Amino acid sequence: MRDLRLRWACEEAGLAYSVRTVPFSDRGQDHLARQPFGQVPFLCDGELEIFESGAGLLHLARKSEKLMPRDSVGEAKTLQWIIAALNSMEMVTVPWWFLEMTGAKENHLGGWLESRLDHLEDILQEREWLAADRFTAADLLMADVLRIPKVRSLGDRPGTESYVTRITERTSFKKAHADQLAHFAAAD
């Protein structure tokens, strides 16, 4: 669930937040008014309501230098890699995973996904962080896209594996992840 991205970002930035639950099914007009595709999460910040986890993450990143540098090059590179995580990587991982779940005989998105992962592996073998030589919201999002076990188990990509491990070992990720699991357990 993509609420993890926003919990995690708030933890990294030290922003106070609270999490509310919406029903998994029977999402009615009230929900659709806030999230027109019937999904979660959406973020409330004062008078602002924002759906799309990527948009919520960019909103939080602008509030905290811990998530995104303030210089124009550092900010542009962070933005660039946030969009790459959403529109170059997740645009392939999610539909690929969707086809895996339907149990189709052959997953025709496999070659495309492998190619994207290979390009990213070349980058991650060379550098520790995607932007600005330090942890940013771009790493948070990219690691969240890549950490799906089915994606991680595709082929041998040591740069990517060590990147995902390094980032998901952060205290903020562990806390957000544990909190998310506890939240689901309590909602059952």
Place this chain on the structure above:
Amino acid sequence: MRDLRLRWACEEAGLAYSVRTVPFSDRGQDHLARQPFGQVPFLCDGELEIFESGAGLLHLARKSEKLMPRDSVGEAKTLQWIIAALNSMEMVTVPWWFLEMTGAKENHLGGWLESRLDHLEDILQEREWLAADRFTAADLLMADVLRIPKVRSLGDRPGTESYVTRITERTSFKKAHADQLAHFAAAD
């Protein structure tokens, strides 16, 4: 080709720009250093180099109020719908189209795409623009995602059809589109 988004945004904003060509095949290390997935476009603005058309569009939107309002709510809503175009709509249209092109017997992403289009149709039957009650970069991007003939021909969605027609009738779109076609023709 996604360079259209950036040409079109520059036309809307009245920003001066020039377009350079990169080879379609044989994209070597120079290209990968600028665009790690081997794609186009990338944007150069002074010392900044940005890949990902969505990131380039957000960069341009921050330069011009014509593309994105300056008040915090208007800006957040524009951002939200830009990300929705990239990560809720295009994340389904592009892989769906990819499977159509492979000629698979059954396109297992069809139901997902129809559902996303239906949710968006509900919105587009109610309003003329996605954010801030006026044309923004979010409409530019969403119309660019939806204008693909194969997607437009899926089912009868009059709100969506009239939205795409209205937006692609803009002078800036027509100029950017004609320039793009002329550019490809000259490069042949």
